[in-house]
Amino acid sequence: MEVMRSQKKASSALTSSNGVSTLNLYRSAPTLEVRLEDFERFAVDRLLVLRGISDGLARGKKPDEMEKLVADLLKAHMRHPQASEVNNKDIISHFVLRLVYCRSEELRKWFLSMESTLFRYRFRSVNSDVHLSLMTELGIPYKVVSQKEFEDLRDQLNLVARSANQPLPTPNGLYKVSFEEVPELVATRKVFIQKGYAYVALNQVVSFVVPHFRSHLSKALVLTNRKWTSMIREQEKDRLTPIVEALATSYLGPDYSQDKEVGEISLKDIDQVARTSFPLCMQHLFNTLRDDHHLKHGGRMQFGLFLKGVGLKLDDALAFWKAEFSQKVGAERFDKEYAYSIRHNYGKEGKRTDYTPYSCQKIILSTPGVGDHHGCPYRHFSEENLRAALGKMGVSSRALEDVIEKARNRHYQLACTLTFEALHASSCDAGINHPNQYFSDSQKILKEKNMSTD
Structure with a gap:
């Protein structure tokens, strides 16, 4: 793996005393060999920083709050046991994510915004000598x-x-x-x-340095995309390409394949917990399944793995899906065409892989077609349909406007977080990053409330 490396003179001047690299321009320099495990691990660490910045911006944090947040994120994720490797980690992680996020206009826009914000707050933390050197x-x-x-x-x-x-x-x-x-x-x-x-x-000074950095990075992302599509993707199809393509939708928390804290849910409980603890994306799929007695493949995968994660056992899952689908396609056709995929999701067929529920990031980046009901409602619903769905869930008119505003500004996970907070009268500082996290946190709050009233 080859990545671009900053000039040694610049890198030595731009590493802070606490062992966190403070600033790089990521322009051009000698090549650097990178171990495959570092290729992915460094990228994940940087991704945690960028997503933390994205969440801070979406929550409307003030500049001084953002400055502290960026510093804390860098200390938490961008250190290295060897001080001499801190700057290399910074550069490697940037260029790996440049590969990851060059591949579509939407990905490029997000990466450009987050990297420019990171650069802005790093720039503010260095001295005037560094300012002059960068200018x-x-x-x-x-x-x-x-x-x-x-x-x-x-x-x-x-x-x-x-x-x-x-x-x-x-x-x-x-x-x-x-x-x-x-x-x-x-x-x-x-x-x-x-x-x-x-x-x-x-x-x-930051006001005119950041636009130059942003302009350079914007052009570089377009060039990287050309290299990726014309050469790198095919050359690295067996080694790096799967890692690169997975990172954009990667979820960095628990996989929720089996939520031991929540336990199991049975068929008799599913209607009640759907009303109280399913996020909007899963409520929509559940209600559509109840009304139409059918979901296309994307909906079956998204909802089926979610149900697996919240504790619905295989036998109950087969009974649940069969009860719905048989009303439309008949029991015999269900057994022939659909039962296999349900057993497959539970690791009982095919490669016997224990598949995990979809994260918010994966759901948001999905592209539902005509007749599909999977995906993220905060992104894929019209504003009118989103208002109606939120009102049906019981979101108050005041909270609803905040949710709509966040969805309108493409802060889909924060919109879901605000929905959760409105319905549960409880803050969720970590934000909602996974539908099964939504369910798990909801169940914990409801159980605590029930215990306090007993």
Whole structure:
């Protein structure tokens, strides 16, 4: 495996004292050999950081809260036992995920946004020497404001700083760049402009560095996609391609193949727990099955593995599906065409693999066709249908608007989390990442409430 590696001079300057690599531009450098186990493990660690950032942004965390969150995520996931390998881990993980997320416009957009946010908060944590080095490497034309020029403009600079509620500028760390480099600062009137130059304080430099980083990464993702589709995917089809293609939908928590904490559910319980503890995606499949007495393959897989995970035993699963399908296709046809796949999901046929329930990420990225009912309702439902479904679940009108807003902004898992919190009157700080997690957490809360009222 070959990946791009930053220049050694830059990497040594950009590793923090706590052993976490703070900043890289991921441009070009010598090749580096990577062990297969590190290829996947490093990527998973970085993915935990990016998904943590995504959740923080979706929850509307403020900049200072995000800064702390990013620092905590890096400390938790991007360390390495050998300090000399910290920077290599950072670079390897970035380029592996670049392969993973270059493969569609939606994946590229998410990765670009999360990596740019990560870069933004890392940039804010390094000193001015690193700022200047990065600005030079990115090819950003800038000039350091001299002491005399600063004194001449002190009053105007202070006036702009006060009106923008920004710290007063100091002689050290004031730069001037073409005003076209800082449209964000110009639009919000947070920078002094004179003769085509914007005078940017040290704490504002990030405003014009991040767009350059983002632009470079955006172009690089497109080029990576071309290489992936034309060459790498086929060359590595037996080794790296399965890992790369799985990482985008990978779930990084418990697999919920058998939820020992919840225990078993029986056929007589299924209607009750469906109403109280099934997430919307599974309630929709359950209700459709009850109404139509049939689900297409995607729905059977998504719902069947979920039921397995919540504790429905094989014999009960066969009885449940047969009772529904036989009303439409007949018992004999069910036994011939559908029973095998149910036993297969439970590891009793074929390769006898113990299949695990689908995670939120896998469900969200599925593409249901006409007549399909699987997938994530927060993504695949129209807003009108989503409102109706949430209202039927019992989500209050006030909470419903928050859920709709999150779904509209593509924060589908957070929308599900808010639904959970609204229905259970309980916070879910970790967020909902798996339908079976939703069920498990719901059952725990309901049991605790029942015990307290006994």
